[in-house]
Amino acid sequence: MKNEKKVKKPKVKLGKLEKREARAGWLFVLPWVIGVVAFMLYPLCQSFYYMWFNIRITPLGTKYIPVGTGNFTQIWLENPEFPQQIVTYLWQTVVEVPVIVVFALMIAIMLNGKIKCRGFFRLIFFLPVIIVSGPVMNMLVSEGAATIPAMNIQSVKSALDSFLPHSMAESIGELFSNMIMILWYSGVQILIFLSALQKIDPALYEAAKIDGGSQWECFWKITLPTIKPMILLNAIYSVIFLSSNEQNSLITMIKAAMFSGTKEKGYGYASAMAWMYAVIVTLIVLLFFLLLGSKRDIYDRQVKRHKREMKKEARTVKKIERRGIRNAKKIQKARQKRNYRTYDGSGDY
Amino acid sequence: MTAAATIKKKFNKEKLHRFVFGTKEKEGAGKQIVVYGLLICIGFVYLYPILYMFCTSFMNRDDLLDSSVKWIPSTLFVQNYIDAGKSMDFWVSLLKGVVIAGLPTLCNVAVCMVVGYGFARFEFKGKKILLGLLIFSYILPSQVTMIPTYVLYNNMKLVGTLWSFILPALFGNGLNSAIFILIFYQFFRQVPRVLIEAAQIDGAGYFKSFVKIAVPSAGPAILTVFLFSFVWYWNESYLTGLYVQGLSANSFWVNLVVQLSNFDTSFETMAQTGDAATNLNECVRMAATALSILPLLVMYLFLQKHFVESIDRTGITGE
Structure with missing residues (x-):
């Protein structure tokens, strides 16, 4: 008797337990949900609303003057700085993220080998993460400490300028002149790659070696496919880091526009700027996601192609079958109508 | 005779080749030299700005103008540090900076842990949407939400107080909270479910099993989140200047990084009143930079192992 009850009980109560667990889960997540609504979604909608207004703070209170798309035309047509900065930012990010x-x-690959003092090197390469903050970077860049001393930047720049469009050449030149800063931004990424590399099963490499694979082949066929998700992760991390970094002049511009005392600027104007900026950051993230995000590798692709072919075959087989049935029906109908016999394969002709 | 010599020569060549390029079992010395060389060069490039900063910060004006002095200052000129420290109000800013970074970090750790546990342990409707929202909140630049949030804080009279940092952190929306929630999420997924279920069979509720089983096992993740959150809050000057300092020059809350960003003007005014013994030059500015990163540098030297191993232990790279 007792045993039966025990067996039956969970089946009946499972739904309830699940419900209770779901409720507990929501309870645990609740603070964050409130936070997201209060500090992300609501402000997001509000700044979307602000975008269409010229907001003036007067002693009598805040005045909202609807201007339609006025803020945008202002930004794009009358303020030459913002579009220019956006283009530079775009190029810079697209160039710098792959470099990083x-x-x-x-x-990470060099540190992953058999190396003495690995801890020491890791210490050095992670050090910048502690230091990078906007003002410190500004100071170092303005004193020229961010340039690799042995590099002749001017000649690199002029060489680039001769065969590339100007904005692109400028961003690449910028890359060279702030090379150390860009290297500095890769501290976290190195650690992420390193810990991903260390999790690859050494047996894989051994098997490849036995089959005669060189290290070069091992890298392309084992290492790279395994850490591919980490590449995407690091690329996105880098994009976000570069976009929220104070070296980025766009965000200081938004802040300046927010508190600027002039008539046409203000909260509404800054909101419009911020929204456009957000759209561009999202587009860049999307770009990297599309480039690196496909989960399939070569084998998966082959399997998929094979499956597609199989499906096609099955479809044609079905089509033929269906056609056969249809034809059979037609023939039957015709036979009934005209009442003459055709050979249907059964019985005598 | 000649045949023997050629054989010997050939043999040596082979040996040399093997020594430099290595065999399948053993790595060659050539490759090792290249790897070490590259690592040391890049390591130097990495440290170059810091070395430059420290060297320059100890120079006096004569050294700066003297072209024969490039790296090592002729005298250890400490006056730069004294002046820069005075201008930045070093000790007060340091203490305030610790509070500004510390309190929101504590909230961040506590709340992100709870939320991460909720995501990892329970299955509920809408979980996927919420996780998507989490990643979206990370990607979205803070500039979009900054303006309405500033207006909100302004209406609540929170601008210029520490609450403008603590409040979002309390609701899991502090600086980079999404990353920390994901770290805890990854971490708690690796804690065996059986452990927690065993506790529940013994009569522990959901909250009790969280406090008694999950939290004590999350040591590494807590440490990681604490360190990163602290460093990121410390280095954040954009939002600190906007919310906590409130963009006013004589605000109560100010930290070293914000002081550094206003360093030029504050030093000028100090020099005008005659308190500074030196003029504003790059040595003083470098000294100020050095002062503002020194606290974290010291912390890093003591805790470097935890920093470097942190990412390994949280399992952010997934299993």
Whole structure:
């Protein structure tokens, strides 16, 4: 008797338990949900609303003057700085993020080998994470400490300018002149790659070696596919880091516009700027996601192609079958109508 | 004779080749040299700005103008540090900076842990949407939400107080909270479910099993989140200047990084009143920079192991 009850009980109560667990889960997550609504979604909507207004703070209170798309035309047509900065930012991010990621991967692979003093090198390469803050960077850059001393920046820049469009050449030149800063931004990425590399099963490499694979092949066929999700993670991290970094002049511009005393600027104007900026950051993230995010590798792709072919075959088989049935029906109908016999494969003709 | 010599030569060549390029079992010395060389070079490039900063900060004006002095100052000129420290109000700013970074960090750790546990342990409707929202909140630049939030704080009279940092942190929306929630989420997923279920069979409620089982096992993750959150809050000057300092020059809350960003003007005014023994030059500015990163540098030297191993232990790279 007792045993039966015990067996039956969970089946009946499972739904309740699940419900209770779900409730507990919501309870645990609740503070964050409130936070997201209060500090993200609500302000997001509000700044979307602000975008269409010219907001003036007067002694009598805040005045909202609807201007329609006036803020945007102001930004794009009358303020030459913002569009220019956006283009530079776009180029800079698109150029710098791959540099950061590839550099981090290189360092991580070097540190992953059999190396003495690995801890010491890790210490050095992680050090910048502690230091990078806007003002410190500004100071170092303005004193020229961010340039690799042996590099002749001017010649690099002029060489680039001769065969690339100007804005692109400028951002690449910028990359060279602030090389150390860009290397400095890859501290966290190096550690992420390193811990991903250390989790790859050494048996894989052994098997590849036995089959005659060189280290070069091992890198392309084992290491890279395994850490591919980490590449995406690091690329996105780098984009976000660069976009919220105070070296980025766009965000200081937004802040300046927010508190500027002039008639046409203000909260509404700054909101419009911020929204456009957010859209561009999201687009860049999306770009990297599309480039690196496909989970399939070569084998998966082959499997998928094979499956697609199988499906196609099955479909044609079905089509033929269906056509056969249809034809059979037609023939039957015709036979009934005209009442003459055709050979249907059964019985005598 | 000649045949033997050629054989010997050939043999040596092979040996040399093996020594430099290595065999399948053993790495060659050539590769090792290249790797070490690269690492040391890049390491130097990494440290170059810091070395430059410290060297320059000890120079006096004569050294700065003297072209024969490039790296090592002729005298250890400490006056730069004294002046810069006075201008930045070093000790007070340091203490305030610790409070500004510390309190929100504590809230961040506590709340992110609870939320991360909620995501990792329970299954509920809408969990996927919420996780998507979490990642979205990380990608969204803070500038979009900054303006209405500032207006909100202004109406609540929170601008210029520490509450403008603590309040979002209490609701899991502090600086980079999304990353920390994800770290805890990853971490708690690795804690065996059986442990928690065993506690529940013994009569512990959801909250009690969280406090008694999950929290004590989350030591590494807590340490990681604490350190990173502290460092990021410490280095955040954009939002600190906006919310906590409230963009006013004589605000109560100010930290070293914000002081550094206003360093030029504050030093000028100090020099005008005659308190400074030196003029504003790059040595003083470098000394100020050095002062503002020194506290974290000291902390890093003591806790470097925890920093460096942190990412390994939280399992952010997934299993």
